Amino acid sequence: MFIVSRFIRNYLNTGTKASNSPAVRQQIQVTNLFGFIGYFITFILGVTALFRSQWDHNDDFYLGVTLLIASVLFFTSRIILKYFQSKNGYKFSANLVTSALMLLMLYLIVMGGVKNTGPLWIYIVPPVVLFFGGLKRGLVQLGAFALVVIIILEFPNNGLLFAEYSAEFRSRLIYSFLTVSMLFVFYEYSRQRSFKTLQELSKKFEQQARIDSLSGLQNRRGMLEKLEYEHHRILRHSKNMTLMMCDIDHFKQVNDQYGHDVGDIVIKQVGQMFANGLRKQDTVARWGGEEFLFMLPETTQQQAFVLAEKLRKKVENYEQKVDSAHLSVTVSIGIYQMHPQDKLDHAISRADTNLYRAKTHGRNCTVVTD
Template identity: 45%
Template sequence: MLTFIKNESKSNGELQQARVISLFSLVGMSVTFVMGVISLFNSNNVLTITLFVSSIIYCLAYIVLKKYNKLNLSSFIIIYSLYILMFYLVFTGGVEQTGPLWIFIVAPVSVYVLGLSYGLVNLLFFLSIIAIIMFSPIEMPQYATYSTEFKVRLILSFLTTTFLSALYEYSRMLSYNSALKLGKKYQQLALSDPLTTLANRRNALTILQQEKSRISRNNEPLSVLLCDLDHFKMVNDKYGHNCGDMVLTELSQVFKQSVRQQDCVARWGGEEFLFILPQTSAEQASVIAEKIRTNVHHHKVHFLKHEISLTISIGISQLTDDQNIDELINNADRNLYQAKKNGRNQVYPQQTTSIDL
């Protein structure tokens, strides 16, 4: 079966994440630059250099995302540069011992950018390093000292923020996955026939246009079969529409089992079916059509206590250079009409020579 939809763009989730990463890069770059300027006027040279370097790193992450479209690399740069900056602020105390207050932005950013599971693992690593820095008994130059009460409350507050961030991210993931499944369901309904689950008419036309564009580049043949169930109205009148639906459903399975993997079977309308046969000449299509016709002829539909035999008529058409899709279908429809006129239960035009597929 042909692939009905080829997704050539990023998923909505990736696009949304890219926008958030881009925004965070710009905000991080701006905030650290402004704080670096303020620190420069306060003559804190080490902090100034650290903040300016951080601003440059965020700018680099933005360029990596926008110019080179490297979402994972940009995310890696943002997250781990943020961790390093937080380690520095906790270690030195920042300005007036307020550096540790910035660590609360780490939790929501981590679980969103890295995902829930990987984000929580990284937050565990981050919190472990923070605890080591704050509770280390070793005194070093520029090492900030905090009261035990402050350190305990800071870590508990960070754990609370982590829990709330994880809970929000989990809820967001559930909502996103639910919307994604619902979108796929509606997309499938829009492209398939609800009774037979085959491609519907609109989907078949899209596939034909794609195949026409492809064969115009590769100079390959394309054929279609237009199939109609013989005397289907009599089945509905005699056995009812439930039986008619069963017939269409069972024959759809016969059709799918009778064609190749690259072929597409679509319900064209009512009891008409369209077969799209890429890389197939009219002669080869005739062999496939005869196989389909024979399989249907030998198939018996059992409804209640009745055994129903069915036949089909098939018209063949091969796309030529000067044809459009409508002309291709119209030609198949004329050949289908001729097959019915000739007595039904046959393929038109018929192929007299054997073709190996």
């Protein structure tokens, strides 16, 4: 049982890569499934038809050969998917499945299949074509297929139809096929819309999970991700990177004197001042309560010092009006320029140590490593 389920899983995952998004992975899995059903069923039906024909060149013989050709095409699509694990490989494979399927269906309509039951298979076309081609391309392919079916069935004198169907059967076949197609188009449209909404929502939630709701800056989680990414990049290219840890001075007093709500406004305003004073490649995050961490790629500690002093003075000169009182705060900053061998948490704690030194030096100042 375990071996069977492992075989099925391996089979369905043929052609998928760890880097594939869930949507792409699902598409490849369904392609494998269709491919399997396609070549398995057509192979069985083909062999049965050949035996029925007793190898005479009669209708069953040609039906058997056609089904076996389709089976080979379906199988080829699987091989392509397995050995060309690329977007183009997938596209080609999907096109092969849909084209082979449509041609097979047209053949069944034209020849009638076993006792004129061949046309009953055409209802497979709408879901398969829409799934592989997507709404736009699928609709065009489906429209073209429906047009060819109508031409074959409704213009009996065109010499394209070899099987004999009653007029009622032909018209009902077209109506029912168009109805089923429309339902599938509607279904695919709703599916795509829900999928898009879901993707947008998930992207929004992902972003929100990295943003601090009070200040609008990156939160600790978002900053850690950026730091890790940037750290690798800097290491690879042997570039400088400097961290700055900043804390609002005597913030407890602000809360105690003016209330927590005013404290929140101050955090927000200071955060905005910081964010507005940075270059595009720099990041500032709200690291803790009234603590901010700056990441400055390609920056030395001397350059960071200039920036820190500029920001510190900006905050010093900022005034928040609270009722009749004018409230101003100051910040202390610790700077640490990373060495190539530094681990991130070590670098952060060194910036923190320098911040602590700034606090002990009387606050409202910037400290770099000597």
